[in-house]
Each structure stands twice: as C-alpha cells, then as structure tokens.
Amino acid sequence: xxxxxxxxxxxxxxxxxxxxxxxxxxxxxxxxxxxxxxxxxxxxxxxxxxxxxxxxxxxxxxxxxxxxxxxxxxxxxxxxxxxxxxxxxxxxxxxxxxxxxxxxxxxxxxxxxxxxxxxxxxxxxxxxxxxxxxxxxxxxxxxxxxxxxxxxxxxxxxxxxxxxxxxxxxxxxxxxxxxxxxxxxxxxxxxxxxxxxxxxxxxxxxxxxxxxxxxxxxxxxxxxxxxxxxxxxxxx
Amino acid sequence: xxxxxxxxxxxxxxxxxxxxxxxxxxxxxxxxxxxxxxxxxxxxxxxxxxxxxxxxxxxxxxxxxxxxxxxxxxxxxxxxxxxxxxxxxxxxxxxxxxxxxxxxxxxxxxxxxxxxxxxxxxxxxxxxxxxxxxxxxxxxxxxxxxxxxxxxxxxxxxxxxxxxxxxxxxxxxxxxxxxxxxxxxxxxxxxxxxxxxxxxxxxxxxxxxxxxxxxxxxxxxxxxxxxxxxxxxxxx
Numbered sequence: 001x002x003x004x005x006x007x008x009x010x011x012x013x014x015x016x017x018x019x020x021x022x023x024x025x026x027x028x029x030x031x032x033x034x035x036x037x038x039x040x041x042x043x044x045x046x047x048x049x050x051x052x053x054x055x056x057x058x059x060x061x062x063x064x065x066x067x068x069x070x071x072x073x074x075x076x077x078x079x080x081x082x083x084x085x086x087x088x089x090x091x092x093x094x095x096x097x098x099x100x101x102x103x104x105x106x107x108x109x110x111x112x113x114x115x116x117x118x119x120x121x122x123x124x125x126x127x128x129x130x131x132x133x134x135x136x137x138x139x140x141x142x143x144x145x146x147x148x149x150x151x152x153x154x155x156x157x158x159x160x161x162x163x164x165x166x167x168x169x170x171x172x173x174x175x176x177x178x179x180x181x182x183x184x185x186x187x188x189x190x191x192x193x194x195x196x197x198x199x200x201x202x203x204x205x206x207x208x209x210x211x212x213x214x215x216x217x218x219x220x221x222x223x224x225x226x227x228x229x230x231x232x233x234x235x236x
Numbered sequence: 237x238x239x240x241x242x243x244x245x246x247x248x249x250x251x252x253x254x255x256x257x258x259x260x261x262x263x264x265x266x267x268x269x270x271x272x273x274x275x276x277x278x279x280x281x282x283x284x285x286x287x288x289x290x291x292x293x294x295x296x297x298x299x300x301x302x303x304x305x306x307x308x309x310x311x312x313x314x315x316x317x318x319x320x321x322x323x324x325x326x327x328x329x330x331x332x333x334x335x336x337x338x339x340x341x342x343x344x345x346x347x348x349x350x351x352x353x354x355x356x357x358x359x360x361x362x363x364x365x366x367x368x369x370x371x372x373x374x375x376x377x378x379x380x381x382x383x384x385x386x387x388x389x390x391x392x393x394x395x396x397x398x399x400x401x402x403x404x405x406x407x408x409x410x411x412x413x414x415x416x417x418x419x420x421x422x423x424x425x426x427x428x429x430x431x432x433x434x435x436x437x438x439x440x441x442x443x444x445x446x447x448x449x450x451x452x453x454x455x456x457x458x459x460x461x462x463x464x465x466x467x468x469x470x471x472x
Contacts (some may be wrong), residue, residue, distance in 0.1 A: 142290075
C-alpha cells in the first residue's frame with residue numbers, strides 16, 4: 001500500500017505525528033502538498049471529498065480518506081507494526097495518543113490563546129499569561145503523567161505500552177523535541193524530573209528509520225509557523 | 237456487561253457524551269462518583285490503576301479501564317448498537333467524534349482562555365476577546381462543517397453516517413444543547429444556517445432512551461461549572 005499524506009507543506013505541525021510513523025516503518029508514502037501544485041491539490045481534495053475532514057492532516061489509503069491525527073495513527077499502527085496486537089492494548093495506546101493530542105492543543109494555544117486566525121502579535125499579552133500557566137502547571141502535569149506511565153509499564157521495557165514501540169512512543173518523542181525547541185529554558189528545568197521520558201526521546205531518535213528521517217531534508221525544521229514556536233518572552 | 241462510569245458528579249462535562257450513549261442504548265451502568273463516597277472512589281481509582289487515565293471520564297468494562305471520551309465511544313459504539321459495522325465507517329464516525337472533541341475544547345476555552353486552574357473572574361477580559369473570535373469564526377465553521385457532512389451523506393438519512401444513528405449523532409446533539417445554553421443569542425442567529433444540524437438535535441432528543449433520560453434526575457442541569465457556561469457578557 002502506498003499512502004498519500006495531505007498536510008501543510010511548511011510546518012511539522014500535526015502532520016509530523018503521521019510522518020514519524022510512516023518514516024519509522026519505512027512505508028511508501030507521498031507528502032502530497034510538498035510536491036508540485038501541492039497546496040492546490042490539498043485544498044481541492046478538501047473541497048471534493050464526500051467525507052471531507054474538518055482540517056489537515058488526512059491520509060489517503062486506497063479508497064479510504066482518514067482525518068484526525070490520532071485516528072490516522074489508530075489506522076496505521078497495526079499496518080506499520082507500530083501497535084499492539086489485542087484490542088485492550090490498542091485502546092490504551094490510542095488513549096495515550098489522544099492525551100498527547102490534548103497536550104498539542106495546549107502547546108499551540110500558548111501562543112494563540114485568543115484565536116488561531118489572529119497573529120501572535122495580536123495576542124501577545126494574553127499569550128504571556130497563558131505561557132506562565134502552561135509552564136507552571138500543565139507542562140509538569142503532562143510530563144509527570146507520561147513519566148508515571150513509563151514507570152508503571154509492567155514489562156519495564158522503556159516503551160509506553162508492552163515490550164515494543166508504538167505510535168504513541170513516536171508521538172511522545174515529538175512532544176519532547178517540540179517543547180525543547182519552544183521552551184528551552186523551562187524544559188531544561190522540567191525534564192530533569194522525567195528521566196524516563198527523556199530516555200524514550202533519545203531511544204526513538206536513534207531508531208533506524210527515525211534517525212535517517214531526522215537527518216534528511218524531509219524533516220522540516222521547527223519554525224515560527226508551527227505548533228511549537230520559540231518566543232523567548234514566553235519561555236520563563 | 238455492566239459498565240462503571242467515572243466522572244465528576246456535579247457537571248455534564250465530557251462524561252455526558254458517554255452517559256448519552258449508555259442511556260440511548262438502555263445499557264446497565266453505574267455513575268460511580270454520583271453514588272456514596274463517589275468522589276473518594278473516583279480519586280482512589282485514578283491513583284491505583286496501572287493504566288491510569290490522565291483525567292476523567294473513564295469507563296470500567298470488566299477488567300478494562302478506558303479513558304478519553306472519544307476512545308470510550310469507540311469502544312462502546314459497536315457494543316451498544318451505535319456504530320457502523322465496517323472499519324471504514326467506524327473510522328469515519330470516530331473522526332467525527334474527534335472533531336467534536338476539538339470543538340468541546342474550544343467551547344470550554346471561551347471562558348478559560350488562560351488556564352483551567354484559574355477562575356473565570358481571573359480571565360474575564362481575555363474570555364471576552366476569545367468569545368468574540370469563537371462566535372464570529374469558530375462556531376459558524378463547526379456548524380457549517382457538520383451541516384455539510386449531513387448534506388453529503390449519500391443515504392440522506394439525516395444521520396451523520398449511513399442510515400443509523402451513532403455515538404457521533406448523540407455527541408452533536410449535546411453540542412447543540414450545550415451551545416444553546418451557553419450562547420442563546422449567538423446560537424439563535426447561527427443555527428438558522430444549519431437546519432440539518434438542528435433537525436438532528438431534535439431527532440436525537442426524541443429517541444426513546446434519550447427522551448427518558450433528559451426527563452430524569454440523572455440528567456444534571458447545565459450550570460456554571462461545566463464546559464458550557466452562560467455568561468451573558470460573552471454571548472454577543
């Protein structure tokens with residue numbers, strides 16, 4: 001199966017969680033909007049599809065069109081060897097991916113607390129307040145949660161569920177990478193209390209498919225347009 | 237199977253999406269935190285479970301503990317007769333539930349744009365700006381999206397997917413009910429352009445299990461502590 005991924009071509013964004021899974025597995029895929037006339041294709045597709053998604057990313061797999069990042073990972077996981085075998089474990093991994101999806105919204109809303117259609121500069125004052133709350137309360141809560149999940153995995157594998165890596169492990173890697181880019185000072189302090197999360201990040205980064213991807217031009221650098229943005233005034 | 241639902245006892249909140257599915261199907265379930273020592277049981281359970289959820293709601297089904305609202309609905313849907321049969325359609329219904337979950341976050345963040353741990357009164361000024369953006373841009377976008385999904389359903393059933401009601405239809409009912417409570421003025425204007433969504437709301441409300449539930453004391457009234465809150469200064 002060759003997959004077609006549709007996502008904004010200039011940012012990692014939510015599409016990155018899908019890219020990481022495809023790259024880790026060495027799957028054949030096309031990042032459609034990064035090709036010729038990419039944006040036009042992305043938008044035309046959104047308009048024409050009967051079961052149109054609310055927003056990118058979406059994945060075309062044969063006749064199937066799947067939207068919502070965690071839903072795409074739910075579909076891809078078993079097909080890419082990045083999901084457990086039984087239903088109970090698959091629900092657990094999906095639950096972790098959904099918790100990361102919530103975290104992504106909060107990481108984004110730090111710089112866009114008023115409206116995603118407004119510029120950062122139009123909501124700077126509010127962003128400063130939201131950043132303070134995020135870094136003091138939410139960041140340690142999420143990091144602590146995933147640290148505990150890793151500590152409580154009965155297999156002590158270092159992965160979030162069972163003995164093998166799943167899409168949720170790749171997603172947690174991406175959170176750490178993104179948060180380090182956006183909030184280097186706060187993360188340097190906070191990640192000390194989450195050594196298992198940091199170890200997981202390093203282990204994912206060293207996986208063959210991921211290491212090759214990160215070193216390639218396919219990995220879009222973090223920048224000032226994505227979910228994770230570095231504004232030093234917010235990193236206190 | 238008897239289900240145990242764990243959720244805050246004073247509000248509809250995210251738990252309501254699960255309650256609606258259980259009630260529609262006439263399933264045997266216990267709303268644990270609303271019973272004797274309910275809050276203590278909810279919190280003890282959170283602490284002890286190996287695969288502890290990040291936050292309520294969560295559902296106990298035999299040995300399984302499932303967190304994240306949309307994940308619970310993914311599990312319950314086929315078991316309660318509220319999901320399509322094949323994988324493609326189930327992914328589509330799940331995608332719609334995840335889109336509603338995004339909408340829920342935005343409806344909540346209207347009154348809590350800075351931090352969920354702060355009081356509304358501490359973020360009133362920011363809430364006013366966020367409400368203006370939500371009502372002008374996001375509310376019409378979400379309503380228009382679901383209106384289009386209903387219009388494009390090839391079966392013309394009036395349901396979101398195929399010929400039968402699913403957990404996503406119940407969830408869309410809850411969004412309309414909640415938004416009408418929180419923003420009566422704005423919704424009166426906006427819902428005129430979403431007649432299919434309104435018709436779906438009415439049809440869900442008239443379903444036997446739902447009508448009985450809504451008339452019962454089990455339906456917690458909307459109030460000033462839930463996701464949907466009415467502050468007249470935000471409803472412009």
